[in-house]
Amino acid sequence: MAAAMVGAVAASKCHPQTIAVCQTRAEGLGLEAVVVDEDKFTYGKDVCGVLVQYPATDGTVADYKASGCVPGGPGGGGELGVRRDSLESLLNFQTLICDMTGMAISNASLLDEATAAAEAMTMCSAVARGKKPKFLISVSGGGAAGGEGQEASKQAILKANYMAKRLGSHYPILFAGPNGTCAHEFILDLRPLKDTAGVEAEDVAKRLMDYGFHAPTMSWPVPGTLMIEPTESESKDEIDRFCEAMISIREEIREIETGKADKENNLLKHAPHAPCVVLADKWERPYTRERAAFPAPWVSQAKFWPTVSRVDNVYGDRNLVTRWANADEPVAATA
Numbered sequence: 001m002a003a004a005m006v007g008a009v010a011a012s013k014c015h016p017q018t019i020a021v022c023q024t025r026a027e028g029l030g031l032e033a034v035v036v037d038e039d040k041f042t043y044g045k046d047v048c049g050v051l052v053q054y055p056a057t058d059g060t061v062a063d064y065k066a067s068g069c070v071p072g073g074p075g076g077g078g079e080l081g082v083r084r085d086s087l088e089s090l091l092n093f094q095t096l097i098c099d100m101t102g103m104a105i106s107n108a109s110l111l112d113e114a115t116a117a118a119e120a121m122t123m124c125s126a127v128a129r130g131k132k133p134k135f136l137i138s139v140s141g142g143g144a145a146g147g148e149g150q151e152a153s154k155q156a157i158l159k160a161n162y163m164a165k166r167l168g169s170h171y172p173i174l175f176a177g178p179n180g181t182c183a184h185e186f187i188l189d190l191r192p193l194k195d196t197a198g199v200e201a202e203d204v205a206k207r208l209m210d211y212g213f214h215a216p217t218m219s220w221p222v223p224g225t226l227m228i229e230p231t232e233s234e235s236k237d238e239i240d241r242f243c244e245a246m247i248s249i250r251e252e253i254r255e256i257e258t259g260k261a262d263k264e265n266n267l268l269k270h271a272p273h274a275p276c277v278v279l280a281d282k283w284e285r286p287y288t289r290e291r292a293a294f295p296a297p298w299v300s301q302a303k304f305w306p307t308v309s310r311v312d313n314v315y316g317d318r319n320l321v322t323r324w325a326n327a328d329e330p331v332a333a334t335a
Contacts, residue, residue, distance in 0.1 A: 172188070207272070212302070213242055248295060277309050
């Protein structure tokens with residue numbers, strides 16, 4: 001069986017969630033994904049690819065030119081596949097990776113690192129059949145290794161850790177490092193709330209709309225979670241507002257847990273609150289219109305109104321929605 005080696009400067013330098021995705025994907029492809037220490041790694045005949053994190057999960061930037069991870073050494077004849085998740089200048093980044101490894105680019109694309117890890121395993125599977133070595137690099141949210149790119153990476157990592165520190169006392173955080181730190185993103189585990197309050201990740205995501213925020217990545221790479229990835233350009237004021245919104249939502253959930261709010265008829269289960277609901281003549285909910293639509297001070301100053309209230313996502317995904325020009329003139333159905 002071919003082995004797809006997954007490593008960086010050390011095994012712990014890759015995001016734990018990235019390693020988990022690799023191992024899950026590799027198993028389905030008949031590969032073995034092994035976590036290794038770069039210092040002890042040699043590129044044997046049974047290895048069809050290497051996945052490294054750059055910058056690493058702790059923010060370090062390594063030089064892979066002299067690494068045993070490069071097949072045949074620098075310029076050793078392998079191909080380089082780049083997967084990165086940011087939209088900064090990809091061409092400059094390709095040049096950087098070429099300089100770093102001494103290898104030519106064969107392909108590159110813009111993907112989040114979890115998707116990149118899954119695709120890397122697919123590439124490894126193809127390589128194992130073709131017996132052609134590749135060097136696969138999964139890149140976290142940074143730019144170039146020096147100058148502005150490295151500073152952007154530092155800012156993204158700093159802001160993610162700041163947010164994780166603020167929210168860590170309110171929600172469990174998955175895949176934190178030994179010192180409780182994270183890379184440029186972190187995952188809030190909302191699964192316990194289903195047992196304590198009947199609240200799911202979808203409820204929190206939709207309630208965030210009432211606070212003026214589009215929800216972060218939901219249920220990826222772990223179902224029932226939110227993955228938060230602040231950009232390096234995000235201001236501290238905006239980051240603080242988001243943290244305060246999440247903390248406020250946690251207090252709303254606590255009202256359900258303590259019995260102060262009903263498990264089904266509450267702020268989260270009815271979120272988001274559209275104008276047609278809040279401004280209706282009839283209001284029979286156990287909370288005020290103000291709490292529904294203006295849950296935080298900044299919302300009163302600049303309100304972003306959701307256009308529709310709660311919809312049944314699953315029903316919408318499974319059932320065709322038909323639109324009619326008028327009652328007498330049917331038109332083609334649209335999803």
